[in-house]
Amino acid sequence: MSAREQILEAITRANANRNRTALPAFSYTAIQYTDLVAQFTEVLERIGAAVTVVDSLPVVKQWLQALPIGKASVYIQPNLMYSFDTAYLYQVDVAAMHGTIAVAENGAIWLPESNMGNRMLPFSTQQLVLIIAQQDIVHNMQEAYQYIDTSAQGYGVFIAGPSKTADIEQSLVIGAHGPIAMQVFIIKQVL
Amino acid sequence: MSLAHANNAAKFIANEERTNWHDDTLWFIRSKRDNAAASLPEWEQLREIASTIKAHTLDHLETYLIEFEANATKNGVQIHWANDALEHNAIVLNILNATNIKQMVKSKSMLTEECHLNQYLQANGIQVVDTDLGERIVQLRNEIPSHIVLPAIHLKKQDVSETFHQHLQSQKDNNDPTYLTRVAREHLREHFFASKVALTGVNFAVASTGSIVVCTNEGNADLGVHTADIHIASMGIEKLIPKPEHLSTFLRLLARSATGQPITTYSSHFTKPQAGKQMHVIIVNNKRTEQLAQDDFRSSLKCIRCAACFNTCPVYRRSGGHSYHTAIAGPIGSILSPNIDMKANADLPFASTLCGSCTNVCPVKIDIHNQLWKWRQRIVQEGYDATSKKVAMKGMSVVLANPKWYRLTGKLGRWMIKYFPSLANNPYLNVWAKQRNMPKVPDASFREWYIKNRKKV
Numbered sequence: 001m002s003a004r005e006q007i008l009e010a011i012t013r014a015n016a017n018r019n020r021t022a023l024p025a026f027s028y029t030a031i032q033y034t035d036l037v038a039q040f041t042e043v044l045e046r047i048g049a050a051v052t053v054v055d056s057l058p059v060v061k062q063w064l065q066a067l068p069i070g071k072a073s074v075y076i077q078p079n080l081m082y083s084f085d086t087a088y089l090y091q092v093d094v095a096a097m098h099g100t101i102a103v104a105e106n107g108a109i110w111l112p113e114s115n116m117g118n119r120m121l122p123f124s125t126q127q128l129v130l131i132i133a134q135q136d137i138v139h140n141m142q143e144a145y146q147y148i149d150t151s152a153q154g155y156g157v158f159i160a161g162p163s164k165t166a167d168i169e170q171s172l173v174i175g176a177h178g179p180i181a182m183q184v185f186i187i188k189q190v191l
Numbered sequence: 192m193s194l195a196h197a198n199n200a201a202k203f204i205a206n207e208e209r210t211n212w213h214d215d216t217l218w219f220i221r222s223k224r225d226n227a228a229a230s231l232p233e234w235e236q237l238r239e240i241a242s243t244i245k246a247h248t249l250d251h252l253e254t255y256l257i258e259f260e261a262n263a264t265k266n267g268v269q270i271h272w273a274n275d276a277l278e279h280n281a282i283v284l285n286i287l288n289a290t291n292i293k294q295m296v297k298s299k300s301m302l303t304e305e306c307h308l309n310q311y312l313q314a315n316g317i318q319v320v321d322t323d324l325g326e327r328i329v330q331l332r333n334e335i336p337s338h339i340v341l342p343a344i345h346l347k348k349q350d351v352s353e354t355f356h357q358h359l360q361s362q363k364d365n366n367d368p369t370y371l372t373r374v375a376r377e378h379l380r381e382h383f384f385a386s387k388v389a390l391t392g393v394n395f396a397v398a399s400t401g402s403i404v405v406c407t408n409e410g411n412a413d414l415g416v417h418t419a420d421i422h423i424a425s426m427g428i429e430k431l432i433p434k435p436e437h438l439s440t441f442l443r444l445l446a447r448s449a450t451g452q453p454i455t456t457y458s459s460h461f462t463k464p465q466a467g468k469q470m471h472v473i474i475v476n477n478k479r480t481e482q483l484a485q486d487d488f489r490s491s492l493k494c495i496r497c498a499a500c501f502n503t504c505p506v507y508r509r510s511g512g513h514s515y516h517t518a519i520a521g522p523i524g525s526i527l528s529p530n531i532d533m534k535a536n537a538d539l540p541f542a543s544t545l546c547g548s549c550t551n552v553c554p555v556k557i558d559i560h561n562q563l564w565k566w567r568q569r570i571v572q573e574g575y576d577a578t579s580k581k582v583a584m585k586g587m588s589v590v591l592a593n594p595k596w597y598r599l600t601g602k603l604g605r606w607m608i609k610y611f612p613s614l615a616n617n618p619y620l621n622v623w624a625k626q627r628n629m630p631k632v633p634d635a636s637f638r639e640w641y642i643k644n645r646k647k648v
Binding site: 021027108156164166176179 | 323373
């Protein structure tokens, strides 16, 4: 008997003659905030990200252009195919990309594969810039999952702040293996 | 039964300053968890719903595993099944051997610790590099993680500095955590770049989509996977949840319970391999179905490995993770490990005060302290309890069943502590005096006081 058959048979035996629990109803209202931008910003700043509210996308592009000379930056156009060399990805200092849903409860931003250029880039870049429309900020995670299709693409990730660790004596260090810094731009203009 | 936990703990607490640091640090994390929980008015409802979703999934596990397999296969993921640790390890080795790759990076996976994968692969000529910072530290020191979320919590920064100086040529005596983290960052980026195979654990596997979700703060799991050609993910059968919307409940609970963060930095949803690359998922039993078949212990399979029960446990905080001599320490480890080997782990359910704090903080409402108590009964029935404990229990049952004996021994005890405190406080004669001062004794027992004072009222 294969391992698969052995495991499934053992489970079926363990579950035989059992009253099977039904799935629960979500019988409560998940937390709501009066000021979504303020809450989202407060959480993100607490977890080590910088947040700037801007009027429109060109302001972000100007910010990228104004970076010090010598910083390698890249702006990723959503839903566009890119083919990057892995070695190049390790040299990017600043990578800017568009998130699709932002969560006020915990500062997380959903980034689907189609908006990251390459799966490696949001992790290999030294500074990650995530751009989010103000209208796409939702109250909580429960709401967020109603708007995203997690399996429509091969990969997607919620990102909340720069990479971090506290593995050495519980001292918080911003910048573990992924980005050392994170900048979030909230765009007021309806996109 | 061995007294391994007690003996190991005696070594751990020999350094009082370190013990106090360990205790205070974990209690601080517990209080951060409390603050995070209090930030959500619906916290208790979330726990109840999470617990029920897990109960439902376990009750229908055969159906959901088959559904997960079908959907993942459709996504181009290769599914493997392993009934025990050795089968799991052999599957990993076969995948590596098929491509003739001799090097692998690995992000945090407690399951691979449980299966002793690193030792197995190294014995077969494969170099494994753990990439979680805490895990890399303990790997370089030839130790195992002492905590499932904070693998190096038993160490001080001086220890890490010394280890990095020895293995990574960092500056001697530079104990700055930021400096040491950057040293590891540079060192591990070379390994990410060079390694063609990356292994990760699995926090949640979604049946309806065939996706797996991995939660990390450091970004090491993603860097490893996205730079490699082959991604291997190892999961226990209990990691299943039915649908993506159920992730919201668990992601809201997990990091808040673990470290007090609102969410981990990365919650990565892997559904399909990248074009031209491979993704493998290994579904592992390793006696979980035996746990599933026992009503008393079945609900321990709801565990999402947040370690809230570790951080709150008065015994864990003061005895350190290595005292538990198993891959998963703490209260939850003490109810999981006897299922894997009752004899070898018979001491662990006794490493508890049964105070119930673990049960109170558990995000999926496992009645951990009840299960510790049930394991004790089972262990005694099977005859695996320590001889010293058997003798003491027999003696106590005689004393407690006989009022005259009870009064006499009580009196004797008070008299001893009062007139011969040096004997009572001698840890060689009295085990209760280890790391403890005996209390001041009252002049009379409550009974004596009551008989004397009853008339005054």
